[in-house]
Amino acid sequence: MPAARVLIDGPSELVFDYAIPDGLPVLAGCRVRVPLRNKTSTGTVLAVTDHAPADLGFALRPLHSLTDPEPLLTPKLLELARWIADYYACSIESVVRVLLPEAVRTEENAAKTRKAVVLTQLPDEETLDQLAKRAPKQHTILTLLRHVPEQQMPLTDLGNAAGTSVKALVAKGFVQLIDQQVRRDPDADGVDEILPTRDLPLSEEQQTSLDAILSSLETDGGSLASPPSPTRPFLLHGVTGSGKTEVYLQAARHVLEAGRTVLVLVPEISLTPQTVRRFRARFAHIQDQVAVLHSNLSQGERFDEWHRIRKGKARIVIGARSAVFAPLPDLGLILVDEEHENSYKQDQVPRYHGRDVAVLRAHLEGATVVLGSATPSLESWQNALDQKYQLLRLTHRADGQSLPLIRVIDMRLESKKQKSKDTFLSDRLRSAIDDRLAKNEQTILFLNRRGFARSLQCPACGHVCQCPHCAIALTYHRTDDRLICHICGHQAVVPRKCPECKDPSIILQGFGTQKVEDVFHKVFPSARIARIDADALRKKNALRDLLNAFRARKIDLLIGTQMIAKGLHFPNVTLVGILNADIGLHVPDFRAGERVFQLLTQVAGRAGRGSLEGEVIVQTFTPHSPSIQFARHHDFDGFADQELEMRRQFGYPPFARCALLTVRSTHERRAEFTLQTLHRRLKEALPPGIELGEPLPSPLVKAHGQFRFQLILRGPKARALTRHVQQVLDKTPLPEDVTAVFDMDALSFT
Incomplete structure (x- = not known):
């Protein structure tokens, strides 16, 4: 008798073999119900064999039934799971739990339904006239149903008192009550209308890049209908504002017209709304076929989006790291935006890298993968130099504007001038902000440290309030009036005097985004200021609402962490201020310089993306750092050359x-x-x-x-x-x- 190896749902990674009863079409990837001790559990079939193991010494218990007639995991996804388990040294069970999110595995989640009234038979005019006199509510319901699409309406839309009239119409055979499935749309409460857009004229570099991508998509006779053989991944290296997204959109259109599907990966959830907006605007005729996958979805939303994707109702999927496992049929194109971002690396088991998994999935599915970035990771750059990836370059901004002018301010001199250790506003930056406010232009200020002050320290004995669970100082958050650990989340009451020596003069040290916002409200009292960080975005859709307000020019000055550092497009932003470029530069990590260069280049790229020229002011205590100087001149090639030479000499990735x-x-x-x-x-x-x-x-x-x-x-x-x-x-x-x-x-x- 054939047997199935089943991963049991639950926190523990239990895997058992079960016999497959005759006539039950069980395949790898199916969801099944199985006996476990004295109860019934659900699980996922990892593999199917023709015969049970011969050395068991006992008979296998049979499966009960299938929970779904078709496998939820395709053979290609299972092959991908096995590769991840082998490469990253983790169990196949942990990978399957990522491929099948909890919202899909848990039987507590199901499709949301509501009662709907369907017109089954329209009475003749004489009967309608009689109903209009004797039962006007029944007549109104029938009239409404005649003129709505598909001649059906949700029961709740007919009013609270319509139940009795509907029952009477059901008894007469004129209408029928059905269970109508309702999609829990993540963007259902969006207030702004999306206006359709058309393909934009491409520059010569953009057209060359698009032609190369399309040539890899074509098969015999120029048809995209059948999966092509695997091609080399593309690395699209384009300066900020060079129009990489337009290349993505036009490549996606060709794939969709051929009947295949598109997967778009973004590194941050904060970039998802803008990307979704652009794709829905370009593909306005199939807006309902754009699905979203990320960790901020509710369980119900994730359930609906995942099953829409699997059933082919969504042909474009946009999401963060885990969206690389979206069960898209006929996958034709994978776009990995900002491919250099560390957030593509999972920090829990299985510790996969979304970009690398995307490259492998494209190989398995016969799809084309495009990795895009203004500052590619050195691993991807070396792959392009070694001809493993095909390099495409966009060296100019799409609107013809020059890259923003970057000025470096030595904060050592500013500290002496202002006689303060915690100064974060140079005279040059202050005057530049005043100038933008006078011109009604917008400013973005970047500081990769949230909270009000980075620590609370006693000047008498030197005591610093530490987290009891982590070897790190507690950060003061003024909004909550609490000391909070940014590692484990521990919170403590702010002491009014030193816990060690009882000195009442305990003071705040350093600064974060909350303090910057507080000070800037005082320095620029007429400015409309907002802050974007993890503390300010606790409510659902708060990020989308803030970005929409900034896009509508209701905010003059936006302060934020790395959430605002990349991918955002605001044409009225002409000034970007980087308040402390040294954060992250002096950590014990061989990639520290690369990360700072990437972050500075990406943040600087938010300026001057419209018709107005942009300016970037970088405040730093180490102005001669290669990362800062190469970023100042927008010189990725120069930075990559010197950094790769250092990596080669010391045997670090990408050379090991x-x-x-x-x-x-x-x-x-x-x-x-x-x-x-x-x-x-x-x-x-x-x-x-x-x-x-x-x-x-x-x-x-x-x-x-x-x-x-x-x-x-x-x-x-x-x-x-x-x-x-x-x-x-x-x-x-x-x-x-x-x-x-x-x-x-x-x-x-x-």
């Missing part, structure tokens, strides 16, 4: 694969000893070419109440690293309260 092994526990010595033991065993049978680092405390040695120790592994091939570490971990029993985490292609080393 890098992995991180972290051990954590609530007991410091136990975590340290466990990592030392693993280090010794890894060293014993170390494959040639792999470099094993020393076990050391993590830069953030304590987080969420656990002590953390780590070691870095580097080697020419990822699979060799993964398999060696996996073999050692499988053979090494860990203490009950110790956890080992392996992160292949790690992006964070803190």
Whole structure:
């Protein structure tokens, strides 16, 4: 009898074999009901075999039934899941739980329905006249149904008192009550109307890029109807404002016209509304076929969007990292916008990279993948230099405007002039903002640190209020009047005197977006100021509403964290101020310089995107840093050349694969000893070419109440690293309260 291996739903990764009863069409990827102890559970079929294992010694229990007649996971998605499990050294069960989100797996979620009245038979004119005299409500209902699309209406739209009249019409055979499925639209409460747009004229560089993408999409005879053979991924390197999105839109149109589907990945949820708006405006005739997937959706919204995608009702999917697993049929094109962003890397098991998974999925599905960025990751850039990716370049802005002028302000001189350590507003930036306010132009201010002050410190004894669970200072948030840890979320009451020496002169140190907003309200009293960060966007759709207000010029000055650093297009923004360019520059990470360069270039690109010239003012205490100087001159090639040479000399990615092994526990010595033991065993049978680092405390040695120790592994091939570490971990029993985490292609080393 054939058998199925089933992943049981629930927090634990239980996998059991079950016999498949005769006549039950079970395939890999199906959802099934199975017996588990004395109850019935649901699960996902991972694999189907012709015969049960011969050495069991007992008969397998049979499956009960299918929850859905068709597999929810296609063979290509299951193949992708197996690759992720092997490459990132995680269980296939953890990957399947990402492919099938909880909203889909949980039987508590279902399609939302409402009662609707359908006209089944229209009475003759004589009967209608009699109803108009004797039962005017019944006559009104029939008249309404005659003139609405599909001759049906929701029962609630007929009024609270319509129930009795409808029952009478049902008894007479004129109408019928049905259950009508209702889509829970994530954008249902949007107030702004989307106006249709048309394809824009392309520059020569844009047309060349589009032609290259379309040529990869075409098959024999120039038809897109059948899946083509896999092609090289495209790296679309275009300066900010060069019109990459227009290339995306026109490529997507060709794919849709051929009957295939499009997947668009964006790095931040904050970019999703704008991208959705652009695609819905361009494809206004099929607006209802655009689906959205991201973590801010409710369970019901995610359920509806996922099933719309699977059933082919949505042909364009836009979403963040996990949308790479959207069950799109006939996938033709994958667009990865801002491909360099770290947010594409999952920080929990399975620790996959959305960009890399997108490249592999395109290969498996026979689709074309386009990676776009003004500041490509050095890994993607090196792949283009090695001819693994096909490089497309947009070197000029689409509107013909020049890139914004970037001025660097040395804050060491400003601090001396203003006699303050925490100054964050230079004279040059202040006068530039005044000038924009006078001209009714808009300004964006960027500071990648939320909160009011970064710490609370006693000047008498030097005590700093620390998080009891993490090795980090608590940040003061004025809105909540609380000290909050940005790692674990711990909150504490603000002390009125030092907890150590009882000195009442305890003071706030540093500044965050809340303090900047507070000070700027005083410095620019007539300006309309708003703030965008995680604290200001706790309500659903708050981000969309703020960006719409800024687009409508109801806000003069927008202060924000990295949420506003990329992808946003506001033509009236002529000034961008970067309040502290040094944040992130001096952290113990070989990618620190690359990240700062990317962030500065992306933020600077928000200025001058309309008919007016833009200006960027960068405030820094390290003005001679290569990251800042190359960003100042918009010189990606120069930065990449010197950075790649450094990486080559020291054996860092992209010239080697890098992995991180972290051990954590609530007991410091136990975590340290466990990592030392693993280090010794890894060293014993170390494959040639792999470099094993020393076990050391993590830069953030304590987080969420656990002590953390780590070691870095580097080697020419990822699979060799993964398999060696996996073999050692499988053979090494860990203490009950110790956890080992392996992160292949790690992006964070803190």
